[in-house]
Amino acid sequence: MNKDYLSNLTFGATFLNLTIVGICSLNISGTFLTVVRLGAIICNFLMGIILILNNSSKAQYSPLYKPYWLGMIFCNILIVKMIKISYPVAHIALLYVIGFIIVMLSLFSLGHSFAVTPMLSKIKTHYIYRFVRHPMYLGESIMLFSCVVASETIISMLVFFLYLTNMVLRIQEEEKLLLQTDEYKGYCTKTRWKLFPYVW
DSSP states (O other): OOHHHHHHHHHHHHHHHHHHHHHHTOOOOSBHHHHHHHHHHHHHHHHHHHHHHOOOOOBOOOTTHHHHHHHHHHHHHHHHHTSOTTOBGGGTHHHHHHHHHHHHHHHHHHGGGOOSSOBTTOOOOSGGGGTOSOHHHHHHHHHHHHHHHHHTOHHHHHHHHHHHHHHHHHHHHHHHHHTTSHHHHHHHHHSOOSSSTTTO
């Protein structure tokens, strides 16, 4: 078993475990926190299944790639923990759902190309990837920002800034690897924006 497939299995199993934990701790109520937990359950389940089914051995590594990714996960968990339990669902749920839809469209566009590390042989340029080069990160950022709003704390804003810093650094590392191919260079000329349209 190659190390790339083992890595996908490990992270896939982790996501599935988080799915089970989320289901067991789910308490349906009319609060925003319930929406967040349901979204997390769906995302974790789909990412876990895709990673386990992905047996590609052509992942490309940067020594800083996974630490940035783990940093993003850590910030995500911290912010979700800060959400006010009683925060009304109607106030911010729409923003969360928009981010969730972007993440789902990104996952379905990637299919088996979704992995912990970039795949030079599986560059996707269609569907939602025609508009920005990293739509999944965009969706995750929108979802997490809605959680920041629901936490109503300055600390969550600082953690969100740390999350964005890790995400930007991760994108930079990812693109260093992907730009080794002419296909991705051509893709960059057609799809100018990395994350936020007309911003970056």
